[in-house]
Amino acid sequence: MWIEQRVWTAQAGWTVTGAGSDKPSLVLYFAAPGTLPAEDILADLRAAYGDAPIVGCTTGGEILGSEVIDDSVVVSALGFALASVRVASRDLADLSQSRATGAALAGDLAGEGLRALFILSDGTKVNGDALVAGCLSAVPPDVVVTGGLAGDGARFQSTAVGCDDPMRPGRVAAVGFYGESLSIGHGSFGGWDEFGPPRTITRSAANVLYELDGEPALDLYKRYLGDEAQGLPGSALLFPLSIRPAGEDAGGEVVRTIVGIDEQAKSMIFAGDVPTGHLARLMRGNFDNLVDGAGRAAEAASASVGPCLGLLVSCIGRKLLMGQRIAEEVEIVSDVLGKTASLMGFYSYGEISPHGFTGKCELHNQTMTITTISER
Template sequence: MLHRTVTFRTGTAWDSPLPAEMDGPQTLVLAFAASEFSANPAPFSQLAAAFPKSVLVGCSTSGEIAGTQVHDASVSVAVVRFDHTRLRRAFTRVDGAADSFDAGVRLAAQLGGEDLRAVFVLSDGLCVNGTPLVDGLTRHLPAAVSITGGLAGDGSRFAHTWVLDRDQPEANCICAVGFYGERLRVGHGCDGGWSDFGPERRITRSEGNVLYELDGEPALDLYKTYLGERAEGLPGTALLFPLSVRRDAASQRVVRTILGIDEARQALTFAGDVPQGSIARLMRANTDKLICSAALAARQAVQSLPETDDALIISVSCIGRRLILGERTEEEIETVLEGAPLRAAHVGFYSYGEISPSVPGGASELHNQTMTVTVFSEA
């Protein structure tokens, strides 16, 4: 496989010429961009013109990852030409959160094939419930297919997210890439680094990804009590205190991030399901544990792969982690590359939700506040 990375910065344009000579049906062009580029899509038109035969996908972000750096107001691009792997793009519009499962089914139908090995999915980050989206994909694709990706971001604003429809940013849409061929090798890893605090509470009323009551009390009131003066900044400040959710005492927990609040109904809307009857607990983190968790995710992703010098590494982390890490954000990204192949290309983004199996070989699911790492290489 051959790869190049390029970055577009507002005011300075591309940091190197677009490698148009790499264009072809087995070339993947990944573009992660600040949400404001929906009003100025010229960089995407340039990508589409330079790579007319390639598979071009991308989404809005809460920070663009390029190598060991994190940028804002930029477009981070990886161009990867596979030697033995075929690619197929899938795309669907989604009619709100209730359509999320069916949207996953529609994508699976577009991607099905005997030698499908992996799917990388990018979804609108505000109108989609990531849990049924992933469920729709996993139920209608072979169990051995690796599914990773993320939900588009918009900083801490939660106002406007999009995915690319070729060269046009589009809201209320989901795109995915299918990877086909026996020579493809895929590694994935995820880790959170968050710690529980406060009492466990039972989710006594919820519908899908909307939480109404904890222990019979209005969820929003309870959350505001914990946040104190930070409650004025909701939903953005909730990123600092996500919720851990597990179905019972023996189940593995997942982390959930708030996307919106409803004062009238005293409800909280999350990026994924918060099942009624589950056990919930608030979480917090320190910076060292977050950085260490990124290294653990990267280690999981590369440990099962054969030794190679060339690979594509895609990191999807959460905006909540970035807000906590602050000036140490790039340390999280640097740790991902510590054990990476020598000539690996590294791109990614800060998201509103991360998609990955929790453990190697496990089923994919939606995560929040988690670092996920996907590595693609060829044997």
């Protein structure tokens, strides 16, 4: 397996590290909105890598090596000696199509030797929970499913995904990895602290939360946020919710980030489902715990042997909270995975991975999620 990486910035243009030995099996890229036009990114990568499969998305920030970068395009081209890759894409018209789209996309790639799926989805027009459920319904349980939702900084206006064509909104793409020579690792952890009492979700519909303990959810949330409520929905990235089924022991929680609010309905819109009857608690960030969570994710994903590509999908909320300290979470991942790992990633609107405690693949928010890919 070989890996070649490159980065584009307005100051330096394209800079290349590593060297591919032949035609790549796959080219992945993550691009800040407003950098290069989508058509130019694809044209440049076609010129460099011929007709190899090319898949990418917009971001809330880019990762290459042990650095967090803004306003760039980061690329990894990888070539396998024995393993193979296939890609597929589908378009979403609205949230209601999320599960069917996931099932159709995974069905397109299901087949003998499938080891893993890496999913990139539009981040604003999808119900991530339903998308993941659809994917899982179409592949055997031993297939590892990871990935993330495309980002648009902290704007939540428009995200885009490309799959052998220029990036566009409403797209979901998947990469299928095939072959016994592959070693796939994965890990996903958060590091946020819960505060306040647990509250019951008394009215919701899919990913829209209307009531907590019988009270309008937005009213209660604003009361907790105080002055921070003036910055909604952007400030909600700093105060996500943890949810879990009532009566279930701690450890199986998933974190949900608000991606929009409805002042008239006094409701909050999340990146994934918030089922009625579940318990919810507010969360806030702790710098040291967030960095530790990234390290734990790297430890879980470090099963790969020898040189590997480490794909990091971290939540935009972590980036906004940690500010100048955000590089620390990437540095600890680099330290744990070691010098044989080539790192690349992006800041997302949602992370897809098996849960760190339950092992069930789910949509996560506010986590550092890592997928490692190597060839034995």
